């Protein structure tokens with residue numbers, strides 16, 4: 377388990393963004409709504425449009441992914457999880473009328489989840505060293521792999537970003553290394569999406585149930 381002070385630091389950071397910018401893309405530290413939605417567009421490629429499955433939105437912020445899903449016609453059950461209590465309170469209030477959605481504060485992945493989607497959780501490393509952040513990232517991804525019954529998808533900043541645009545406070549990951557990890561250790565069904573116009577990639581890992 378990662379150092380508890382890391383989660384406290386992450387929570388304070390994003391709570392500060394929410395207080396400064398409210399329920400907006402900037403309030404979860406994105407540049408704008410367009411790039412936020414472009415990320416969602418990649419992640420939801422994992423999901424079937426129909427079906428009574430449960431999606432965990434890990435690091436849900438104010439619940440913008442749920443708006444996106446409902447707007448696109450996904451009727452799935454949804455659980456939003458976030459380390460920041462204020463984010464969760466805002467998200468739950470915004471979506472109070474959605475009977476198939478719930479929000480919960482925390483970092484632990486509950487049992488019984490079909491899919492996990494995760495957008496933007498691993499980008500800002502808050503002064504933590506590369507080694508520590510890398511260990512935290514892999515521990516969390518292994519937990520996704522163990523918990524998600526049908527698959528998971530997440531995004532990361534890419535080491536293929538233009539060098540002059542890279543920032544020392546952010547974590548950049550090697551997409552080839554993570555593709556290799558997922559393919560060798562998790563599932564034969566892995567897609568690497570690195571063709572959308574952000575300095576990022578999305579990895580989609582499907583667990584195809586045998587028999």
Ligand SMILES: C[S@@+](CC[C@H](N)C(=O)[O-])C[C@H]1O[C@@H](n2cnc3c(N)ncnc32)[C@H](O)[C@@H]1O
Nearest residue numbers: 390404435436437440458459460483495496497
């Ligand atoms: C960049 S924001 C993105 C929010 C949302 N996914 C979106 O795209 O609108 C990252 C969110 O993840 C939450 N978060 C970061 N690390 C987390 C963790 N280990 N467990 C749960 N939530 C986390 C933060 O509090 C923040 O709300």
